[in-house]
Amino acid sequence: MLSLIPVLTIMNQRQGHEAKCDTVIVRFGGEIGIKSEWTRRAYERLVLRNIYRALRHRGTVYDKLLRKRGRIYVKSDSASEVAEKLTRVFGISSVSPAANIASDMKEIARAAVAVASDMAESGSSFAVRCHRVGDHAYSSLDVCRQVGEQILEKLAERNLHVDLTNPQFTISVEVRESEAYVFANTLQSAGGFPVGSQAKVVGLLSGGIDSPVALWLAMKRGCTVTPVYLDNSPLTDEATTEKALETARKLFDWSIGYPRNVYVVPHGKNLQTIMENAPRKFTCLLCKRIMYRIAERIADAEKAEGIVTGEAIGEQASQTLVNLRVLDEAVSTYPVHRPLLGFDKTETEALARRIGTYETSIREAKGCSAAPSQPSTQARLEVVKEAEKQLDIPTMVEESIRAARIVTV
Amino acid sequence: MLSLIPVLTIMNQRQGHEAKCDTVIVRFGGEIGIKSEWTRRAYERLVLRNIYRALRHRGTVYDKLLRKRGRIYVKSDSASEVAEKLTRVFGISSVSPAANIASDMKEIARAAVAVASDMAESGSSFAVRCHRVGDHAYSSLDVCRQVGEQILEKLAERNLHVDLTNPQFTISVEVRESEAYVFANTLQSAGGFPVGSQAKVVGLLSGGIDSPVALWLAMKRGCTVTPVYLDNSPLTDEATTEKALETARKLFDWSIGYPRNVYVVPHGKNLQTIMENAPRKFTCLLCKRIMYRIAERIADAEKAEGIVTGEAIGEQASQTLVNLRVLDEAVSTYPVHRPLLGFDKTETEALARRIGTYETSIREAKGCSAAPSQPSTQARLEVVKEAEKQLDIPTMVEESIRAARIVTV
Numbered sequence: 001m002l003s004l005i006p007v008l009t010i011m012n013q014r015q016g017h018e019a020k021c022d023t024v025i026v027r028f029g030g031e032i033g034i035k036s037e038w039t040r041r042a043y044e045r046l047v048l049r050n051i052y053r054a055l056r057h058r059g060t061v062y063d064k065l066l067r068k069r070g071r072i073y074v075k076s077d078s079a080s081e082v083a084e085k086l087t088r089v090f091g092i093s094s095v096s097p098a099a100n101i102a103s104d105m106k107e108i109a110r111a112a113v114a115v116a117s118d119m120a121e122s123g124s125s126f127a128v129r130c131h132r133v134g135d136h137a138y139s140s141l142d143v144c145r146q147v148g149e150q151i152l153e154k155l156a157e158r159n160l161h162v163d164l165t166n167p168q169f170t171i172s173v174e175v176r177e178s179e180a181y182v183f184a185n186t187l188q189s190a191g192g193f194p195v196g197s198q199a200k201v202v203g204l205l206s207g208g209i210d211s212p213v214a215l216w217l218a219m220k221r222g223c224t225v226t227p228v229y230l231d232n233s234p235l236t237d238e239a240t241t242e243k244a245l246e247t248a249r250k251l252f253d254w255s256i257g258y259p260r261n262v263y264v265v266p267h268g269k270n271l272q273t274i275m276e277n278a279p280r281k282f283t284c285l286l287c288k289r290i291m292y293r294i295a296e297r298i299a300d301a302e303k304a305e306g307i308v309t310g311e312a313i314g315e316q317a318s319q320t321l322v323n324l325r326v327l328d329e330a331v332s333t334y335p336v337h338r339p340l341l342g343f344d345k346t347e348t349e350a351l352a353r354r355i356g357t358y359e360t361s362i363r364e365a366k367g368c369s370a371a372p373s374q375p376s377t378q379a380r381l382e383v384v385k386e387a388e389k390q391l392d393i394p395t396m397v398e399e400s401i402r403a404a405r406i407v408t409v
Numbered sequence: 410m411l412s413l414i415p416v417l418t419i420m421n422q423r424q425g426h427e428a429k430c431d432t433v434i435v436r437f438g439g440e441i442g443i444k445s446e447w448t449r450r451a452y453e454r455l456v457l458r459n460i461y462r463a464l465r466h467r468g469t470v471y472d473k474l475l476r477k478r479g480r481i482y483v484k485s486d487s488a489s490e491v492a493e494k495l496t497r498v499f500g501i502s503s504v505s506p507a508a509n510i511a512s513d514m515k516e517i518a519r520a521a522v523a524v525a526s527d528m529a530e531s532g533s534s535f536a537v538r539c540h541r542v543g544d545h546a547y548s549s550l551d552v553c554r555q556v557g558e559q560i561l562e563k564l565a566e567r568n569l570h571v572d573l574t575n576p577q578f579t580i581s582v583e584v585r586e587s588e589a590y591v592f593a594n595t596l597q598s599a600g601g602f603p604v605g606s607q608a609k610v611v612g613l614l615s616g617g618i619d620s621p622v623a624l625w626l627a628m629k630r631g632c633t634v635t636p637v638y639l640d641n642s643p644l645t646d647e648a649t650t651e652k653a654l655e656t657a658r659k660l661f662d663w664s665i666g667y668p669r670n671v672y673v674v675p676h677g678k679n680l681q682t683i684m685e686n687a688p689r690k691f692t693c694l695l696c697k698r699i700m701y702r703i704a705e706r707i708a709d710a711e712k713a714e715g716i717v718t719g720e721a722i723g724e725q726a727s728q729t730l731v732n733l734r735v736l737d738e739a740v741s742t743y744p745v746h747r748p749l750l751g752f753d754k755t756e757t758e759a760l761a762r763r764i765g766t767y768e769t770s771i772r773e774a775k776g777c778s779a780a781p782s783q784p785s786t787q788a789r790l791e792v793v794k795e796a797e798k799q800l801d802i803p804t805m806v807e808e809s810i811r812a813a814r815i816v817t818v
Binding site: 029030031034191192193197198199201214216217218220221222223305306312313314315320321322324325328332334335336337338339341342344345346347 | 438439440443600601602606607608610623625626627629630631632714715721722723724729730731733734737741743744745746747748750751753754755756
């Protein structure tokens with residue numbers, strides 16, 4: 001009976017992509033490769049740990065996680081599903097669900113035919129590429145030629161033809177010593193550094209389009225993120241809060257296995273006090289300066305190293321270059337990081353779609369009804385500080401912090 | 410003789426693209442359109458002024474600049490050349506060199522045939538699209554149909570065919586009241602806000618890949634930019650300085666008509682003092698903290714509203730989240746804006762190529778030889794400040810500022 005096993009395997013492989021691809025090739029982000037030896041190894045270990053967390057937390061079935069020769073290999077019968085999930089783990093540049101076989105020309109050709117049979121529509125053009133490391137009886141060119149011939153012969157009824165310049169699909173063969181990998185699909189991941197490779201940031205999250213994108217960019221560069229949502233009800237409504245929490249959920253899908261906590265801080269009373277006691281044109285600036293101070297207190301509590309906001313130069317009246325300076329002055333012990341400074345709105349929206357927060361961010365909710373019709377765009381710091389003298393800011397911050405709750409989403 | 414003029418014009422139009430396209434359609438960046446009426450008008454006027462400057466400073470020939478119906482039209486016999494130049498003016502989303510004719514069906518068809526004749530290779534597929542504003546004897550569909558028929562008929566020898574789904578070229582017809590525009594090419598511009606719509610920033614420029622991109626992003630959002638180059642010679646060489654000045658030149662090609670000044674500040678002696686008098690692992694942090702302070706002094710002198718740097722989280726040892734906090738603390742009166750915080754190196758490089766600074770940035774030069782082999786990645790502020798006590802920082806800053814020169818590039 002034993003002799004039947006290879007035959008059964010081949011039959012099984014021919015039934016569908018899932019059956020053939022038993023491995024996901026995971027390539028590290030290019031920027032990890034140029035780090036010092038010590039840092040590179042630490043980052044690679046962290047990517048491995050984050051992959052483990054991402055798969056385990058989502059109950060994805062896999063057999064083994066291997067790190068070898070500058071890559072990670074995940075063994076799984078659900079290679080496509082695993083690959084899809086790993087596109088949301090930072091520190092990875094791309095992934096390919098692949099068939100892993102011995103570096104034997106016949107086996108390679110058989111696997112290549114099986115993978116091609118899933119890709120090839122009638123009349124398609126294709127190319128074969130090979131990358132080879134180690135000593136073998138054949139050259140890379142031999143692999144391309146023989147695999148190409150086998151595909152043309154075994155799938156003759158599909159009328160395929162070779163086109164090396166602009167093929168409709170490409171069969172890639174990677175030969176590494178005694179093993180080989182055959183694949184046709186490579187999914188791009190988001191690159192960056194593994195979450196946890198940098199310290200923590202606290203980030204202002206509003207429920208709008210920008211702030212989750214700003215936090216995602218900090219996450220992409222390795223930071224763990226604790227969002228802070230300032231609840232302006234009754235000047236906003238419950239739907240606004242729910243939107244913010246939902247965007248946080250989507251955001252945390254990019255840092256599976258790390259805490260999913262959001263600070264929800266009552267701020268509506270503060271905002272009302274500001275509207276009643278300070279020039280209307282400064283409402284947004286004064287509101288934000290208090291938000292910054294609250295974020296600063298939470299950064300202390302969370303042992304964070306910075307505050308992230310979604311501001312882009314000139315996007316709103318409170319975000320002119322002059323007003324950003326006025327805002328910045330409210331925080332002295334942390335840098336305020338604004339990864340979207342140079343983004344156009346359309347660019348931020350495109351990124352939000354890719355991240356998965358866009359649809360939630362544009363959901364109907366009561367926008368903040370405190371915004372004045374003629375906000376100051378060129379506020380003078382002295383005048384804003386003078387206006388703040390009418391407010392008991394330490395008490396406002398203190399009461400908000402005391403009423404804050406941590407929501408795990 | 411007068412009756413010959415239209416015939417001559419048509420003959421002339423058939424000779425080449427330049428002869429036909431007498432107008433450049435300029436579309437404002439989308440974000441300008443969602444500003445308040447007052448701001449929108451001010452921004453549109455500024456785009457107009459910047460176009461005027463860009464064309465005049467480059468000696469480009471044009472006849473007229475018109476702002477009407479939410480767009481700008483530049484009349485010029487060198488429409489393609491003008492269009493190319495305007496892709497480097499911020500606040501513009503796209504430009505199209507076009508033939509401007511009366512909204513008469515025959516004229517439209519004639520212009521469309523002439524434009525198509527430049528685009529159509531033998532056997533090409535094409536589509537005609539029409540957008541119409543105003544009352545006309547024909548519908549948009551009529552235009553598409555009749556223009557399409559005329560192209561097929563007049564260019565019959567080219568064997569063209571219509572493909573509305575995936576055409577190889579598209580003839581666009583825009584009918585606006587009594588006028589019409591016909592074009593085949595739309596060039597994407599960089600969007601953003603017009604330079605001068607925001608205040609000034611001072612930016613640290615190193616000659617490397619990142620810093621000019623960071624300054625470009627601030628410029629893109631409307632800021633005027635004054636680069637500050639810290640000259641570390643003899644720890645770097647003359648080629649490093651020349652590289653920095655050359656990237657500044659390329660950068661200023663995006664803000665034609667605005668000052669092209671670069672501060673060149675001697676800093677090598679400071680760096681040597683740091684190397685000799687403070688722990689080596691802090692060299693880069695201490696060097697940068699002094700650079701920040703120098704930038705702060707120049708920001709005062711230039712009446713700037715912020716300092717821009719090219720740092721990205723985790724890109725180098727001095728740019729870990731923890732160390733950015735240590736750097737930030739050196740400046741108290743300006744925000745430090747870091748538009749590249751969330752960028753991967755490959756993303757910054759791609760943008761540098763588009764901007765035109767990449768080739769200069771990678772030119773051979775002596776890298777800074779002061780960088781230690783084991784820099785601190787998690788410096789504690791108190792320890793860094795303790796190390797600074799061994800240095801006479803106010804004097805170092807003062808002497809650098811006094812020896813600074815302004816180079817107009």
